[in-house]
Amino acid sequence: MTRALDIAFPLALAALVLGAWEWAIHHWQVPHYVLPAPSAIAQALCANFASLMASLGSTLWVTLQAFAAATLLGVATAIGFTQSRLLERTLYPYAVILQVTPVVAIAPLILIWVGFDHINLALVIVATIVAFFPILAGATLGLKSADFNLLDLARLHGASRLQVLWRIRLPTALPYLLSGMKTAGGLALIGAVVAEFVAGSGTATGLAWRIVESGNRLEIATLFAALALLALAGVVIFAALSLLEWALLRRWHESAISE
Amino acid sequence: MTLLSLFGVGKQFSNGTQALRDLSFCVNQGAFVSLLGPSGCGKSTALRLTAGLLAPDTGTVDFPSSRPETGFVFQEPTLMPWADALTNVRLPLDLKSVRRDEANARAAVVLARVGLGGFERALPRELSGGMKMRVSLARALVAQPQLLLLDEPFAALDEITRAQLGDDLLRLWQEDGLTILFVTHSVSESAYLSQRVLVLSQRPGTITADIALPGARDARLSPATIEAQRTISTALNGAIAA
Numbered sequence: 001m002t003r004a005l006d007i008a009f010p011l012a013l014a015a016l017v018l019g020a021w022e023w024a025i026h027h028w029q030v031p032h033y034v035l036p037a038p039s040a041i042a043q044a045l046c047a048n049f050a051s052l053m054a055s056l057g058s059t060l061w062v063t064l065q066a067f068a069a070a071t072l073l074g075v076a077t078a079i080g081f082t083q084s085r086l087l088e089r090t091l092y093p094y095a096v097i098l099q100v101t102p103v104v105a106i107a108p109l110i111l112i113w114v115g116f117d118h119i120n121l122a123l124v125i126v127a128t129i130v131a132f133f134p135i136l137a138g139a140t141l142g143l144k145s146a147d148f149n150l151l152d153l154a155r156l157h158g159a160s161r162l163q164v165l166w167r168i169r170l171p172t173a174l175p176y177l178l179s180g181m182k183t184a185g186g187l188a189l190i191g192a193v194v195a196e197f198v199a200g201s202g203t204a205t206g207l208a209w210r211i212v213e214s215g216n217r218l219e220i221a222t223l224f225a226a227l228a229l230l231a232l233a234g235v236v237i238f239a240a241l242s243l244l245e246w247a248l249l250r251r252w253h254e255s256a257i258s259e
Numbered sequence: 260m261t262l263l264s265l266f267g268v269g270k271q272f273s274n275g276t277q278a279l280r281d282l283s284f285c286v287n288q289g290a291f292v293s294l295l296g297p298s299g300c301g302k303s304t305a306l307r308l309t310a311g312l313l314a315p316d317t318g319t320v321d322f323p324s325s326r327p328e329t330g331f332v333f334q335e336p337t338l339m340p341w342a343d344a345l346t347n348v349r350l351p352l353d354l355k356s357v358r359r360d361e362a363n364a365r366a367a368v369v370l371a372r373v374g375l376g377g378f379e380r381a382l383p384r385e386l387s388g389g390m391k392m393r394v395s396l397a398r399a400l401v402a403q404p405q406l407l408l409l410d411e412p413f414a415a416l417d418e419i420t421r422a423q424l425g426d427d428l429l430r431l432w433q434e435d436g437l438t439i440l441f442v443t444h445s446v447s448e449s450a451y452l453s454q455r456v457l458v459l460s461q462r463p464g465t466i467t468a469d470i471a472l473p474g475a476r477d478a479r480l481s482p483a484t485i486e487a488q489r490t491i492s493t494a495l496n497g498a499i500a501a
Contacts, residue, residue: 147337149333149335149337150337152307152310152331153331153333153337153351154350154354156331157350157351157354157355158354158355159354163353163354167339167350167353167354168339171341171342174341251341251382252340252341252382252383252384253341257384
């Protein structure tokens with residue numbers, strides 16, 4: 001019952017807002033190049049469906065690659081940090097610098113260095129940088145959160161570093177890592193969009209490029225359609241990662257156990 | 260035969276706390292020895308030194324024969340929350356790369372011995388505090404240790420559960436011929452369970468009384484047990500006053 005209401009109330013709000021929006025556009029005769037009505041956006045979506053889907057696919061592909069790369073790199077770096085204090089001391093400040101430097105500012109450099117003939121690689125690198133840090137932070141915290149007594153017990157029984165990592169540290173880190181991954185999933189999409197914006201015309205074919213292009217042509221309805229698809233993609237990514245988290249943690253972790 | 264001996268052991272922590280000073284005692288094979296003292300007197304430190312988890316600053320921890328296979332039970336159950344009871348018990352065997360089917364069989368046998376037959380697939384969060392402690396005890400026993408070290412294992416349990424677990428521990432000690440070093444701050448527990456009680460002074464801990472309790476104390480409130488409690492209490496009060 002409450003589950004149904006969780007879905008019903010937001011849907012009702014959406015219907016209300018869209019209805020009011022539609023009415024307001026017609027009532028005040030708002031020009032379509034300023035703000036198109038929801039019906040016009042839906043029409044634009046249908047009219048450009050094939051090309052918008054291709055753009056969505058392109059953006060999602062960059063996002064997926066960046067997310068996978070950020071996860072692998074983040075976990076690998078975090079494992080390195082827990083194995084070597086020296087490595088952590090040396091590298092951590094640079095990880096922070098990478099995180100706090102606005103990626104829009106370094107994206108043009110990356111595009112130049114990688115080259116416009118490898119545009120997909122350049123986009124993936126930019127998006128990876130954006131998504132990397134939450135994974136690193138989550139995995140590092142998680143790997144360090146292993147129960148000290150459990151680590152002592154492993155030592156007592158002569159466990160190797162690899163055994164400790166595999167049997168104790170990684171399972172302990174899983175909830176923290178998944179939380180980082182949920183943040184990183186959304187960031188990978190944002191990173192892909194930012195990279196496409198910077199890459200600009202003639203190179204990128206993703207949704208962000210469609211937004212720029214539609215804006216330039218004053219096809220605001222198409223712009224909104226692309227925007228809606230981006231938002232939808234973000235929601236789907238978040239939902240998929242939440243599902244993964246639930247599947248992996250539901251049996252044992254407090255955060256995923258329902259009453 | 261002496262299984263382990265500590266001689267002149269001292270330990271200071273990096274924050275400057277002197278936990279132990281000139282601690283010396285021997286434990287014979289097959290003995291059930293309690294290490295009793297006030298909170299913060301270094302009992303746990305002594306146990307960790309014995310287990311080899313800490314190195315002493317001064318003195319020696321010596322095993323006249325080779326270092327025995329050792330089981331350790333912490334004050335908390337210290338289980339892996341993601342793993343079922345069987346997998347938790349199996350951990351020492353897994354770390355020794357014992358074959359999976361053999362490890363499972365051995366873990367199941369030990370679980371049954373601590374009264375948890377049928378709970379192999381239960382996760383820690385599905386078990387009560389006493390049951391979790393039993394899993395922890397089973398894990399300490401699965402590798403067939405000669406020496407069992409227990410660090411106030413029943414301190415967080417209710418009285419009834421504590422009494423049951425104490426009796427089970429006595430049974431396992433007798434059946435397996437274990438040597439047990441049992442850290443506790445409970446006079447009644449040490450009087451009922453052990454053959455010998457070492458009383459530690461306040462920090463820095465050192466042994467102030469070595470009380471042998473010969474003969475069986477077949478019940479918690481038998482005259483012999485009460486008499487043992489009185490002896491231990493007197494020694495403990497002396498240790499605290501000193």
